[in-house]
Amino acid sequence: xxxxxxxxxxxxxxxxxxxxxxxxxxxxxxxxxxxxxxxxxxxxxxxxxxxxxxxxxxxxxxxxxxxxxxxxxxxxxxxxxxxxxxxxxxxxxxxxxxxxxxxxxxxxxxxxxxxxxxxxxxxxxxxxxxxxxxxxxxxxxxxxxxxxxxxxxxxxxxxxxxxxxxxxxxxxxxxxxxxxxxxxxxxxxxxxxxxxxxxxxxxxxxxxxxxxxxxxxxxxxxxxxxxxxxxxxxxxxxxxxxxxxxxxxxxxxxxxxxxxxxxxxxxxxxxxxxxxxxxxxxxxxxxxxxxxxxxxxxxxxxxxxxxxxxxxxxxxxxxxxxxxxxxxxxxxxxxxxxxxxxxxxxxxxxxxxxxxxxxxxxxxxxxxxxxxxxxxxxxxxxxxxxxxxxxxxxxxxxxxxxxxxxxxxxxxxxxxxxxxxxx
Amino acid sequence: xxxxxxxxxxxxxxxxxxxxxxxxxxxxxxxxxxxxxxxxxxxxxxxxxxxxxxxxxxxxxxxxxxxxxxxxxxxxxxxxxxxxxxxxxxxxxxxxxxxxxxxxxxxxxxxxxxxxxxxxxxxxxxxxxxxxxxxxxxxxxxxxxxxxxxxxxxxxxxxxxxxxxxxxxxxxxxxxxxxxxxxxxxxxxxxxxxxxxxxxxxxxxxxxxxxxxxxxxxxxxxxxxxxxxxxxxxxxxxxxxxxxxxxxxxxxxxxxxxxxxxxxxxxxxxxxxxxxxxxxxxxxxxxxxxxxxxxxxxxxxxxxxxxxxxxxxxxxxxxxxxxxxxxxxxxxxxxxxxxxxxxxxxxxxxxxxxxxxxxxxxxxxxxxxxxxxxxxxxxxxxxxxxxxxxxxxxxxxxxxxxxxxxxxxxxxxxxxxxxxxxxxxxxxxxxxxxxxxxxxxxxxxxxxxxxxxxxxxxxxxxxxxxxxxxxxxxxxxxxxxxxxxxxxxxxxxxxxxxxxxxxxxxxxxxxxxxxxxxxxxxxxxxxxxxxxxxxxxxxxxxxxxxxxxxx
Numbered sequence: 003x004x005x006x007x008x009x010x011x012x013x014x015x016x017x018x019x020x021x022x023x024x025x026x027x028x029x030x031x032x033x034x035x036x037x038x039x040x041x042x043x044x045x046x047x048x049x050x051x052x053x054x055x056x057x058x059x060x061x062x063x064x065x066x067x068x069x070x071x072x073x074x075x076x077x078x079x080x081x082x083x084x085x086x087x088x089x090x091x092x093x094x095x096x097x098x099x100x101x102x103x104x105x106x107x108x109x110x111x112x113x114x115x116x117x118x119x120x121x122x123x124x125x126x127x128x129x130x131x132x133x134x135x136x137x138x139x140x141x142x143x144x145x146x147x148x149x150x151x152x153x154x155x156x157x158x159x160x161x162x163x164x165x166x167x168x169x170x171x172x173x174x175x176x177x178x179x180x181x182x183x184x185x186x187x188x189x190x191x192x193x194x195x196x197x198x199x200x201x202x203x204x205x206x207x208x209x210x211x212x213x214x215x216x217x218x219x220x221x222x223x224x225x226x227x228x229x230x231x232x233x234x235x236x237x238x239x240x241x242x243x244x245x246x247x248x249x250x251x252x253x254x255x256x257x258x259x260x261x262x263x264x265x266x267x268x269x270x271x272x273x274x275x276x277x278x279x280x281x282x283x284x285x286x287x288x289x290x291x292x293x294x295x296x297x298x299x300x301x302x303x304x305x306x307x308x309x310x311x312x313x314x315x316x317x318x319x320x321x322x323x324x325x326x327x328x329x330x331x332x333x334x335x336x337x338x339x340x341x342x343x344x345x346x347x348x349x350x351x352x353x354x355x356x357x358x359x360x361x362x363x364x365x366x367x368x369x370x371x372x373x374x375x376x377x378x379x380x381x382x383x384x385x386x387x388x389x390x391x392x393x394x395x396x397x398x399x400x401x402x403x404x405x406x407x408x409x410x411x412x413x414x415x416x417x418x419x420x421x422x423x424x425x
Numbered sequence: 426x427x428x429x430x431x432x433x434x435x436x437x438x439x440x441x442x443x444x445x446x447x448x449x450x451x452x453x454x455x456x457x458x459x460x461x462x463x464x465x466x467x468x469x470x471x472x473x474x475x476x477x478x479x480x481x482x483x484x485x486x487x488x489x490x491x492x493x494x495x496x497x498x499x500x501x502x503x504x505x506x507x508x509x510x511x512x513x514x515x516x517x518x519x520x521x522x523x524x525x526x527x528x529x530x531x532x533x534x535x536x537x538x539x540x541x542x543x544x545x546x547x548x549x550x551x552x553x554x555x556x557x558x559x560x561x562x563x564x565x566x567x568x569x570x571x572x573x574x575x576x577x578x579x580x581x582x583x584x585x586x587x588x589x590x591x592x593x594x595x596x597x598x599x600x601x602x603x604x605x606x607x608x609x610x611x612x613x614x615x616x617x618x619x620x621x622x623x624x625x626x627x628x629x630x631x632x633x634x635x636x637x638x639x640x641x642x643x644x645x646x647x648x649x650x651x652x653x654x655x656x657x658x659x660x661x662x663x664x665x666x667x668x669x670x671x672x673x674x675x676x677x678x679x680x681x682x683x684x685x686x687x688x689x690x691x692x693x694x695x696x697x698x699x700x701x702x703x704x705x706x707x708x709x710x711x712x713x714x715x716x717x718x719x720x721x722x723x724x725x726x727x728x729x730x731x732x733x734x735x736x737x738x739x740x741x742x743x744x745x746x747x748x749x750x751x752x753x754x755x756x757x758x759x760x761x762x763x764x765x766x767x768x769x770x771x772x773x774x775x776x777x778x779x780x781x782x783x784x785x786x787x788x789x790x791x792x793x794x795x796x797x798x799x800x801x802x803x804x805x806x807x808x809x810x811x812x813x814x815x816x817x818x819x820x821x822x823x824x825x826x827x828x829x830x831x832x833x834x835x836x837x838x839x840x841x842x843x844x845x846x847x848x849x850x851x852x853x854x855x856x857x858x859x860x861x862x863x864x865x866x867x868x869x870x871x872x873x874x875x876x877x878x879x880x881x882x883x884x885x886x887x888x889x890x891x892x893x894x895x896x897x898x899x900x901x902x903x904x905x906x907x908x909x910x911x912x913x914x915x916x917x918x919x920x921x922x923x924x925x926x927x928x929x930x931x932x933x934x935x936x937x938x939x940x941x942x943x944x945x946x947x948x949x950x951x952x953x954x955x956x957x958x959x960x961x962x963x964x965x966x967x968x969x970x971x972x973x974x975x976x
Contacts, residue, residue, distance in 0.1 A: 009889070010889040013462075013470055013888050013889035014818075014821065014822025014823070014887070014888055015457075015822070016459040016508075016815065016818045016823075017457060017458060017507070017508055018459075018508055018572060018815045019507070019508060019572050020572055020815060023549070023551075023572065025672060025673075025812065026570075026571035026572065026810055026811075027666065027677075027806055027810055027812040027813075028668055029551045029552065029571075029812075030555055030665055031552075031556060032532050032548070032552040032553065032555060032556050035549075035555070041527075045443075045444065045480045045528065046446060046478060046480060047451075047454045047478070047507065047525060048451050048454035053454040054454075056453060056454040056456075056457035057453060059453075059457065059470065060449070060450045060457075065449065065450075065471070065474075066449035066453055067449075069449070069450065071446060071448035071451055072448065072450045072451075075450065075451065090672075090673065091672065091812070091815075092673070092813055092814075092815040092819055093815075093818065093819060093822070094737050094738045094819065095738070095822065096822070307887075308738075308741075308742055309742070309858055309860065310852060310855040310857055310858050310859040311820065311821045311855075311856065311857060311859075311890065311893050312738055312741070312858055313738070313820070313887065314737070314738045315739065318739045319737070319739075321737055323672060323673065325671045325673075325734050352672050
């Protein structure tokens with residue numbers, strides 16, 4: 003696809019502004035009514051999905067050209083997909099999120115780069131991770147764990163730790179918990195260890211399609227060689243990348259997030275909790291597990307019209323609107339923990355407010371990223387919860403930074419950490 | 426055109442560097458507007474590009490901007506949520522700065538006892554409603570739906586919707602107002618003008634409601650409205666809508682003291698008679714002919730499709746062909762929706778009986794499929810919140826309203842057959858969506874308490890298809906022609922078409938109006954309030970024959 007392929011989407015946008023808000027039916031207060039962090043933080047119209055489509059149309063029509071501002075408009079967005087959900091409350095023939103992603107691909111192809119992204123991508127090319135860390139240290143998180151290395155042995159299940167959990171000392175414990183849970187459940191699994199590569203998802207979102215494809219091809223090849231049939235991860239970014247993006251590169255592995263896996267184990271009775279965790283918590287839906295975590299459906303078709311001008315697709319096009327994301331498994335796991343009370347925030351599931359970590363924003367616009375996280379922590383606080391729980395290391399990292407940076411009182415956990423406490 | 430460095434710097438000094446930009450693509454995102462392609466050269470989707478966009482944060486900043494624009498003779502175009510081509514700069518060649526009022530986004534006060542709320546421009550209807558229902562109050566949400574600014578509909582454009590029969594038109598509900606006039610004065614109208622608070626639009630203090638907004642509103646052409654108070658009404662429903670269902674088919678349980686119906690009638694005469702009887706009996710918390718906006722032939726199939734989240738528009742044809750849907754389609758050709766709200770169970774039972782009596786007298790009936798829980802709960806939420814209103818764009822992304830001549834019910838039913846026949850004929854080309862001739866939508870009343878209705882013919886087209894846009898433009902012209910040939914006013918598209926006119930063409934139209942004196946009077950007002958002509962022609966006036974410009 004190319005940006006030009008989304009010209010009709012741009013022309014069919016009616017600038018209704020639904021993309022800026024949570025779906026109106028779900029609005030519970032004036033305060034937590036906004037859905038799009040980008041336009042809230044950056045204020046001007048083109049920082050919304052509708053505005054970005056108009057700016058892109060302006061570019062395609064030759065009315066404007068690349069400027070510092072244009073580049074900022076394109077990259078200063080979390081690509082969280084809130085706009086996509088709200089737009090599609092009323093529309094079946096617009097893909098705002100895909101169009102904005104395609105705009106980034108075009109910018110990268112045209113050499114309109116952010117130096118902050120370039121540094122990260124250079125790191126990815128050399129060291130195969132997004133944290134600009136040496137590739138050689140990637141497997142250290144698993145030191146001392148008796149777990150198969152898939153470069154040496156075969157297993158049907160691969161556990162993918164991901165860049166953040168592999169390198170972030172605050173979060174490595176979550177990967178270790180995941181490993182111990184898989185071991186307890188008697189799963190035959192392995193890890194790639196030092197040879198694990200980044201999933202490529204964050205490079206994709208920054209607009210670097212080639213680098214993403216290289217990561218995908220490497221990982222698919224490595225898993226295939228190891229006889230893997232199922233990939234399990236605790237990283238929601240990785241989950242989305244494997245589940246939704248890899249099939250386009252030829253992957254057909256079963257993809258599971260750890261919360262899905264643990265939910266199954268609890269329901270089967272393979273995990274039994276023995277301790278209470280007396281805590282009031284609220285759950286944050288990661289964008290890539292929730293609204294963007296819907297199952298992949300292949301499609302290679304074209305637009306056609308019925309009844310004169312009704313725009314439909316031949317064959318039927320899969321509709322990604324957040325309806326079928328992974329929302330219940332993490333909640334089921336939390337509800338199964340004795341003593342733990344789950345209280346919901348106002349913006350949840352398909353209309354959850356983003357953590358602020360995605361879309362290359364954490365790297366290029368740290369102030370915007372921190373503000374977005376702070377907004378979410380404030381929302382969590384408004385519930386009376388003492389902890390915000392998520393299922394993505396990027397969310398947790400950003401929340402932890404916001405809590406620390408703003409001296410806020412809020413504990414931050416991964417679902418697996420609470421599971422561990424209850425065992 | 427571009428702002429001079431001096432002017433840019435003067436404006437930047439007011440709002441700060443981060444709140445002004447003259448970047449071409451950024452400004453184009455403000456110029457991009459729905460319906461632009463129907464009036465702009467080469468069917469462009471862009472209205473004239475503003476020379477800069479500003480995001481002011483206070484009334485003081487807005488006042489300073491307006492004064493600066495007077496000094497440099499720059500036009501000012503404010504908007505709140507900014508949907509509609511009225512909100513953009515209007516003329517090529519004018520240097521216009523766009524004021525995006527999104528930072529003025531506070532609900533300043535909800536006075537429960539006196540039943541009003543004080544709001545800023547970027548408070549949208551649902552935000553306000555979400556806070557109001559917590560305290561047993563509600564506000565009228567206009568037909569354009571949940572995403573619209575309450576202040577804009579009260580001060581600057583149309584203010585009717587499904588709840589208007591109970592809650593009043595937002596022009597009726599406008600109380601005191603804070604207004605930065607085009608001269609840069611801050612004017613406080615009604616009771617606010619005498620320091621007595623926000624409770625009244627007419628006094629003690631200056632009553633300027635007619636000048637501020639009149640019937641249609643100045644649509645951003647006469648200064649900037651920065652705060653207003655809006656009259657509220659009681660809400661006998663829950664403090665929060667508990668949403669069930671899967672996106673987009675959200676729905677919510679119907680409280681015991683509510684009833685939700687689609688009512689159908691054997692003829693337009695019976696349909697109109699039911700309107701009168703509903704007015705007579707003070708029925709209807711929500712009263713709207715809503716669901717046929719997606720077409721008499723296709724509407725019911727659409728709503729059934731929409732309420733199954735596994736379905737898409739690809740399925741609509743198959744659904745429409747099902748025998749039970751075909752039957753429903755015929756049943757709903759003359760139908761409207763009504764929500765009754767009782768203060769008690771006895772009250773709602775009484776209202777239900779009265780409605781049954783009206784149906785018995787008119788030969789009408791409750792549409793069975795629409796009273797089944799899925800569609801009834803959907804209808805209740807949809808019409809209470811209007812959070813799906815942009816479904817009028819669902820087929821291809823483009824729609825325009827046509828006809829829509831307001832009047833008494835027996836007046837409106839006279840033009841409905843003409844509108845239906847006209848649209849059905851237009852659809853034969855295949856360049857417009859073929860959803861059926863009757864896409865007539867409108868509030869049960871455009872005045873609080875009833876008495877005035879209208880029906881807007883929704884026409885859908887593909888804005889990405891130039892031939893379809895041309896067909897829409899032709900349909901707009903034809904709707905005016907057919908209406909006037911049969912003795913009706915030209916209707917809703919007139920102000921749309923006027924956007925594409927030159928000043929001379931526009932003034933010729935005003936001169937031929939039934940009461941051109943009004944436009945001369947408005948020129949006098951403009952001379953007084955906008956001597957440097959920094960507002961655009963959304964505030965309508967006729968030049969003096971000796972002097973084509975005010976001031």
